Amino acid sequence: MQRFYEVMFIVRPDVADEDLDKLITGLEQTVTHGGGTLRSTEKLGRRKLAYLVRKFGEGNYVLLTIDANGSLIAELERRLRVSEPVIKFITVRMDEEEKRLAKVKAIRASRKKLSAIPAEAPEPAAPAAPAPASAAPESATPASA
Amino acid sequence: MADETTTSTPRSESPAGRPSGPGGRGPGGPGGPGGRKFFRRKKVCKFCTEKIDAISYRDVRLLQGFVAERGKIVPRRLTGVCTTHQRRLTKAIKQARNIALLPFAARF
Numbered sequence: 001m002q003r004f005y006e007v008m009f010i011v012r013p014d015v016a017d018e019d020l021d022k023l024i025t026g027l028e029q030t031v032t033h034g035g036g037t038l039r040s041t042e043k044l045g046r047r048k049l050a051y052l053v054r055k056f057g058e059g060n061y062v063l064l065t066i067d068a069n070g071s072l073i074a075e076l077e078r079r080l081r082v083s084e085p086v087i088k089f090i091t092v093r094m095d096e097e098e099k100r101l102a103k104v105k106a107i108r109a110s111r112k113k114l115s116a117i118p119a120e121a122p123e124p125a126a127p128a129a130p131a132p133a134s135a136a137p138e139s140a141t142p143a144s145a
Numbered sequence: 146m147a148d149e150t151t152t153s154t155p156r157s158e159s160p161a162g163r164p165s166g167p168g169g170r171g172p173g174g175p176g177g178p179g180g181r182k183f184f185r186r187k188k189v190c191k192f193c194t195e196k197i198d199a200i201s202y203r204d205v206r207l208l209q210g211f212v213a214e215r216g217k218i219v220p221r222r223l224t225g226v227c228t229t230h231q232r233r234l235t236k237a238i239k240q241a242r243n244i245a246l247l248p249f250a251a252r253f
Contacts, residue, residue, distance in 0.1 A: 008203075008244055050248040059245070063203075090244045092202070101198050 002036070002067040004098055009080055009089035010059035013046060020060060023085060027064065030076055036068030053087050065094075188225025192234075200233045202240035208247060212238060216251035 011020055024041060031038050044061035053059070068076075073091060080089045192200070200207070211219050211226070211234055218238055221231040241247040 010245065047246075049245040050242075050251075051245060053245055088243075088245060090202075090240060092240060097199065104198055 001069060003069065003093060004039075004095040005066055005068060005073060006092045006094050007064045007066065007073075007076065007080075007089065008092075009062055009064075009086050010049070010053070011062060011085045012054070012056055012087050013058045013060060015060070015085045019085070020062075023083065024062060024064075027076065027079065030079055031064075031066050031068060031072065034068065034072040034075060036066050036072045039065040039067060056087060059087060190225060190227040190230055192230040193227055200230070200237045202237045202244065202246065205241065205246050208234070208238050208241055212247060214252055216248045 011023065015023075020043075024043075028038050028041065040063075042063040044063060046058055046060050048058050049056065066076075077089065077091060080086050191197075197207075202208070211224055213219055218235055221228070226234065238247060242249050
């Protein structure tokens with residue numbers, strides 16, 4: 001079962017750019033060899049940290065979005081933990097959140113479509129799915145009367 | 146007997162009359178912030194009105210509006226956020242704190 005994760009990690013600021021790229025490619029290969037899919041890699045650049053981490057005030061933020069199963073994530077986290085340039089990391093599971101957002105968007109799209117139909121009498125967008133079903137006969141009766 | 150009836154009726158009227166006054170005004174006060182006598186205007190939840198679905202730990206600017214100067218999370222009675230969004234907001238702020246995007250305690 002592939003789950004959607006976001007892994008954000010901070011690399012210490014005194015590593016060179018090519019070393020950073022090497023590190024990222026190494027992690028990407030871990031993901032692909034372990035049977036996961038890499039959705040995107042984002043380098044958020046150098047940022048000032050909100051507090052001192054291992055005596056560093058700044059860090060290079062990197063964000064990876066991947067589809068993987070749990071064991072692959074454990075392997076990836078182990079690698080991040082032992083790698084010396086990485087000073088902090090966080091893994092957030094996003095598949096449930098994605099499902100919820102898709103559901104909300106689907107409800108909003110279906111509501112908009114119903115309110116866009118010009119056949120019925122102009123009625124404000126119905127708050128829930130049963131409401132349009134009841135609104136149709138309601139608007140039909142005053143039209144017939 | 147006649148005296149008993151006349152004295153008992155006014156006594157029954159006054160305890161019945163008094164609770165109706167503060168009983169009607171009572172829910173008006175504790176309905177808003179607790180401890181105020183008059184009505185405070187109902188603050189609306191920013192996420193509900195603007196229809197912001199996802200509160201990510203990554204958008205620091207959005208989260209900073211709900212964090213006090215010392216880094217503490219502002220209670221929802223001051224910001225007017227609804228319960229579901231306050232819980233999501235808290236989770237996002239704590240994630241952001243873990244990844245050093247927000248401080249745990251600021252302004253020493």
